[in-house]
Amino acid sequence: MPNKRVTISDVARVAGVSRTAVSFAFNNPEQLGVETATRIVATAHELGYAPNPIARALLSRRTGVIGVLVPFTIAQSFANPFIAAFMQGVGEVCDEQSLAALIVSPLDGSLEQATRRAPVDGYIILGLNEDHIEIAPLSRRQVPLVIVDGDASAVSQVNVDDEGGAYAAAHHLLAKGHRDILMVTFQSPSPAHENDVYYGVGGRRLAGYKRAFAEYGLPLRYDHLMQSLTSIEGGAAAFGVAWSAGLRPTSVLALSDAMALGVILQAKRVGLSVPANIEVIGFDDVPLAQLTSPQLTTVHQPIVEKGATAARLLVEALGENSPPKKVLLPTSLVLRESTR
Amino acid sequence: MPNKRVTISDVARVAGVSRTAVSFAFNNPEQLGVETATRIVATAHELGYAPNPIARALLSRRTGVIGVLVPFTIAQSFANPFIAAFMQGVGEVCDEQSLAALIVSPLDGSLEQATRRAPVDGYIILGLNEDHIEIAPLSRRQVPLVIVDGDASAVSQVNVDDEGGAYAAAHHLLAKGHRDILMVTFQSPSPAHENDVYYGVGGRRLAGYKRAFAEYGLPLRYDHLMQSLTSIEGGAAAFGVAWSAGLRPTSVLALSDAMALGVILQAKRVGLSVPANIEVIGFDDVPLAQLTSPQLTTVHQPIVEKGATAARLLVEALGENSPPKKVLLPTSLVLRESTR
DNA sequence: CCCATTTAGTAAACCGTTTAAGGAGAATGC
């Protein structure tokens, strides 16, 4: 029996004024006599009145919330150190702009469905192109967007040099003489063509590996490519499968740090020591990578900065007609203990 | 020049029907002739119409978003492994109930201000009592609430056995003969009385330490109690100050894992080896605690479950008049490598 | 063939605010 929330009308009635007067008392006190204004405020306080943010948002067309569209469940997102670091960057801008950030996950498997329900002013979109089937309706509706780790022309985008970073990682191993290199990859969301492993972030990173291999006159061996989920468990599973299949690589290139950590875990389980018996390089350089043992050699990308940049671009896009911008952030190979 | 969003009126006009008909076409198709309904849906699709979630929320009094009120900035929250684990639990319930979760941070230093702007259906409140000055207005307004790590009577609450867990940790060290124990604590938010270190989570944990000390006929020595921020840096700083002050403890009790990790870091910096020269016990058992080197001995609390429980209770509170519930989850000492 | 019922749609009210336009009375200008 939650007795109805007290509205502006209640305050108006009790104070014996119009609803407009109450609104003025808070937002435009100079329109009112001092005595009336203070009386209204007092009544409001007494009644425990707080303006309904939804009603306000409807009128102002601003919720003060920005959405971050991710292809994971909410639980997975919070468990994912990459997302956590990214959101930290988004959060910095939100804090400074007095905004809030909402993680928007697929609803019944559909991101588009989810966007129909989320009360947000605009979206940062992770890992999907502007013309992706789930995203296109948004741009069509002129919803302010920023694409991260994907392609866009009509809206702003933020990317990192995935290809270059991956090249550096693969080159490093090849230069040290490794020839039996296992690659652990994740599935790209909805590739443009079936079996198109070159789509999206994963594709760009693989392209980097490929270029390095090519420089050594080697092809990218698809039988040395294990696909799994981008999580510690996924990485462990991938290495487990490879090992069971009889592969005995001398090093591993993982498409994400989480997978790399899983690989290391599983390698230890089958009795290998890292980096003595097998060297492992990850990708992303999540904060966690410095805390594990061994510390992870990985391709650094400025995740927090990426999040902050995306948020800043979205804030811009929320304003008057601002032209779309393209930002490319650098990557770099960070040598730690999981390689010799 | 973002041409206005297409509204239900636009669709109605183009399709040559009333706004009601358009609404029916989506929510109540059986009220309409099949031919009309499909025509309306087609027009809507063509125009790229999507109902405005805000308008909908205003009418239904439901946004589908639950707020998590935390005393940190958004950026800090996402960087905080405890919050991350907690939100993972909240997220599990959100995923299953098709809800979203919004982290609500202080606005201009005031949580109460922040709650006036957030478009949410109810709040999970971390670490503040129901009658806290920032919270009271909410309960007064009958906003559905769940208090976590705090006291409540009119609304549901979720707690863990902080006192018991802390007791176990202190007891463990004392039983091994330690007598020179440093305690690293964080400041409780807005204590009931000035200098009341026994307020809130921190207070309950300290009380547990105190009980263990008492069993050994020892007082809680306040000159062995360093207060700092609950972060890795904060822990490092606290140990640094203690060390500089000439303290040479044989073990450390930290009120959070983050602080414990900071202590270990700083201990290593001054040339100590953990656990050989100094033993360290944390609190919380964040997922990270198992990945560090040495792995952290700590008091386990079921963080994810705590988040999920809180979310479930809030979902209940969102429904018809449901009585408030009190849940107490257990804690347990987990021995790992930071103790011998 | 007439009355009752169903079908297919509409008009109007409502959710809780803000804002543009306006009006009554007091103060000011000339």
Added chain:
DNA sequence: GCATTCTCCTTAAACGGTTTACTAAATGGG
């Protein structure tokens, strides 16, 4: 002393939907 300007407050419309009540036409039963 009358027109004009302030001051202070109100009325009404708007934001973008949903829902209740109602109506006109079609159908059915006897």
